[in-house]
Amino acid sequence: MPIGGHKQQPVVHELESAIVEGVELTADWNRQLESRVILDYDTTNLFALAELTDAESIEWCYGCGKCVPVCPVDVVGEYGPRKIHRKAQTGFDLLNDPDLWLCTTCGNCLRVCPKEVDMIKIMPAAREAAMAKGNPVPAELQGVFESTFKQGNALGQSARKRAAWTKGAGVPVRQLPKEPGPVEYLFYVEDYWSYHPRGHDAAQACARVFHQLGIDYGILGHEEKTLGDSQRLAGEKGLFEMLVEQVVETLDKYEFKQIVTPDPHGFNALKTVYPKYGHTYDVLHYTQLLAPLVDQLKWTRELDYTVTFHDPCYLGRHHGEYDAPRTLLMAIPGLKLTEMMRCRENGYCCGGGGGGMWLDSHTQNHTTERLSERRVKEAAESGADVLAVCCPYEVSRFEDACKSTNLDGQLRVMDIAELLDEALGGIDAVAPTEDAA
């Protein structure tokens, strides 16, 4: 009981042994006889991490464990904010550990965390701090930072090849640097649709769909550079800020009403990060542009496919857009849509977010299998013969995963734009243009 503002210490009667109801008890079991050490860890690293700007929420964890079963990395390894927090409490230095590069910033832990421990902020801050200290960065990621710095894209390709994909589209694609003037939509193609061969297929399919709908749009061609969101989340804030300046300078030259992009990472940058630097744009993902127009599409083929859809983390969980892609898929004649167990807000990450796109070798060394491999197994288990995607990272990621899991004969990976285009008749349905030659 408090006496005079101080708690009165209890009087402890210590006996070496006692007989209680005929049973002799020794005092050995009574831990009051010796003080227990309950904390002898060095918490310096935890508090240093929590002192970084944007990483303070790591300290708010109270160990409930809700985040661990939803973490896609924990499904194939040992991860999740609770585990990171507990290890940091016991002396582990996140800034100098392979764990630093495993989080994909998918956001599923933040969705369920009662304390709002925010790995989407913690991880970029920790990675930036690690790089500032000269701690090791996985070589594959370092290479992407250098390519982006030199060429303005993650694949290290020449700016002159940015618009090469338009050649095979079979329809005119207006390049604003060559044909300036106002357009309704600026189509921000981003890196993987611009340069990756499978990205070309989707970009060309999308151009044909836009053409059939009479959408007034243009691309930046050789003037386009990546919007840099994944590089930012991988810790290269300086590189990202350089890209913001360059991108904004280019966008300022052209007149458009809205930006439309196939890339959820670019979409996230324009929607939530560029405004923090004073640059606000009206931006749509391409599925959001097309979904309200779906009744205007003139189908020529039925697709006898059973399709399951993979929600991209940066379109679904980060921006709440689950319906536009499904609206498009369900409108395709003949197509049957089936859902995977993990879908919509609990969708499983492909492993490509937060820089994971360029960390597959690193991740593979610290997990039992790649996240993309786990995901294609889930897609096959759903009974689908097509895995539909709408993020430019995913076609190549999942096709590689299908090969390494021997599912490539069973499961095809297609962008929604490719499925729409196929049901509209594909390149055969459009009149040849000079560009297609």
Ligand code: SF4
């Ligand atoms: S859900 Fe939040 S509070 Fe609970 S263990 Fe995970 S990080 Fe900690």
Ligand code: SF4
């Ligand atoms: S953001 Fe995703 S990958 Fe990172 S710790 Fe949270 S659930 Fe795991």
